[in-house]
Amino acid sequence: MRTGPDGVKGYNAGAMLLHWAIALAIFFQLAGGFAMMRLDVLPDGSRFAFFQWHKTVGLLVLTLTVARIAWRLLNPPPAHAPMKPWEAGAAHLVHGLFYALMLLVPLSGWLVVSASPTAIPTLLFLRESLVWPNLPIPAGWRGEGGEAVAATLHTWLAYSTLALLVLHVAGAVKHSVLDRQASFSRMIPAGHLPRQSTALLAIPLSAGLAALVLGGGLGLGRAETAGASPTLAATAETPVAAPEAGAWVVDKAASSLSYEVPFSGKPMTGTIGSWNAAIRFDPDRLDAAKATLDIDAASITVGDPFVRSSAPGPDGLDAAAHPTLSVAIDSVERTEGGFLGKGSVTIKGRSAPVSVPFTFTPGADGSAHVTGSATLDRLAFDLGAKNDPAAQWLGREITIRFDWKAARAGTPGV
Numbered sequence: 001m002r003t004g005p006d007g008v009k010g011y012n013a014g015a016m017l018l019h020w021a022i023a024l025a026i027f028f029q030l031a032g033g034f035a036m037m038r039l040d041v042l043p044d045g046s047r048f049a050f051f052q053w054h055k056t057v058g059l060l061v062l063t064l065t066v067a068r069i070a071w072r073l074l075n076p077p078p079a080h081a082p083m084k085p086w087e088a089g090a091a092h093l094v095h096g097l098f099y100a101l102m103l104l105v106p107l108s109g110w111l112v113v114s115a116s117p118t119a120i121p122t123l124l125f126l127r128e129s130l131v132w133p134n135l136p137i138p139a140g141w142r143g144e145g146g147e148a149v150a151a152t153l154h155t156w157l158a159y160s161t162l163a164l165l166v167l168h169v170a171g172a173v174k175h176s177v178l179d180r181q182a183s184f185s186r187m188i189p190a191g192h193l194p195r196q197s198t199a200l201l202a203i204p205l206s207a208g209l210a211a212l213v214l215g216g217g218l219g220l221g222r223a224e225t226a227g228a229s230p231t232l233a234a235t236a237e238t239p240v241a242a243p244e245a246g247a248w249v250v251d252k253a254a255s256s257l258s259y260e261v262p263f264s265g266k267p268m269t270g271t272i273g274s275w276n277a278a279i280r281f282d283p284d285r286l287d288a289a290k291a292t293l294d295i296d297a298a299s300i301t302v303g304d305p306f307v308r309s310s311a312p313g314p315d316g317l318d319a320a321a322h323p324t325l326s327v328a329i330d331s332v333e334r335t336e337g338g339f340l341g342k343g344s345v346t347i348k349g350r351s352a353p354v355s356v357p358f359t360f361t362p363g364a365d366g367s368a369h370v371t372g373s374a375t376l377d378r379l380a381f382d383l384g385a386k387n388d389p390a391a392q393w394l395g396r397e398i399t400i401r402f403d404w405k406a407a408r409a410g411t412p413g414v
């Protein structure tokens with residue numbers, strides 16, 4: 001095997017690949033972590049997604065570091081050009097601390113998320129199917145206090161990596177530029193140095209360990225969610241009560257009921273699958289108008305996986321304890337553009353007044369097209385009050401929209 005000046009060889013391809021992949025990821029994490037926590041530079045609404053990418057890339061650093069350590073054990077670094085003993089000692093110390101931090105920084109970040117009282121899941125690559133578990137920490141550590149301690153630890157460890165990075169690069173530059181030794185070039189793929197040979201067992205071992213970390217984490221995450229809070233799933237259609245005389249029957253197949261709420265800077269939509277409306281309405285007899293709408297809480301779909309995971313639980317709709325949401329409109333008045341219904345909404349046992357502007361367009365066949373919307377403040381119903389009380393990610397205003405085709409009760413076919 002050929003060697004460079006003083007018999008110095010470069011690292012092998014596997015060591016270089018892992019070194020630069022981890023270096024790039026750490027650089028992204030440090031710059032990104034600083035930007036998301038300390039600067040106001042991230043575009044509106046992207047901070048939440050950035051946080052999620054921070055978690056994904058950080059966990060990849062953890063995985064790659066495990067692979068790198070296995071690689072290094074089987075492929076010890078090629079000898080460096082002769083150094084003074086204190087320099088060799090300093091280099092060993094810096095490298096040792098680096099490996100410790102490459103494990104401890106992601107682990108402490110994972111601890112922050114696990115101690116957090118909010119129920120924001122860790123989804124690798126933001127994919128709902130790739131759930132990462134929380135660390136099994138004692139229940140007493142979970143909460144704002146535990147989260148703050150872990151965050152302080154994570155921050156200190158992360159910025160220690162930055163300090164170490166400065167020392168690491170300074171050392172490489174000193175050896176390369178001042179001492180004119182092969183140092184930097186040992187880790188550069190395009191370098192002229194011959195490379196150390198590869199212990200082939202390191203390939204399956206490193207890849208296998210990385211797969212074990214990722215696969216094990218994802219397997220535990222999946223098991224954790226499977227046994228977690230009940231999911232919102234569409235239930236059987238709510239039985240329709242017999243319509244009163246003079247009432248309208250909504251043709252559900254030709255109608256829609258949905259909602260929208262801003263989440264992470266974008267509108268998040270969802271559908272309401274199972275509901276039952278009882279309506280009495282005559283534009284010429286507004287004093288007798290009234291309507292009720294009963295919604296099956298379990299039939300509500302949530303458009304975003306991060307919100308979806310906490311929607312069924314106690315901080316969400318809590319469908320197990322409160323299976324029905326209801327709207328009661330008891331007065332209707334005419335407005336410039338149509339009509340305004342007034343009444344109340346009840347969600348999770350909490351009621352609040354609601355105003356529903358709507359249009360009513362009679363059809364030639366005796367049917368009617370009714371469209372309208374209503375806006376609710378989610379905090380009035382204790383929705384997401386624990387997870388996001390300040391509406392940092394999930395907006396407070398929920399807009400419910402309906403577009404219904406209705407026919408007078410008793411009309412054949414409805």
Ligand code: HEM
Nearest residue numbers: 029030033034037055058059061106109110112151155158
């Ligand atoms: C090499 C890996 C990582 C590096 C270099 C890194 C770096 C950083 C940095 C520089 C900050 C900003 C600290 C501040 O200025 O306040 C930060 C914050 C944060 N990181 Fe990481 N991180 C890594 C991995 C992770 C992982 C794996 C997770 C979670 C799974 C995570 C979760 C967090 C959280 C939740 C915060 C906000 C902490 C707070 O609320 O103060 N990080 N990280």
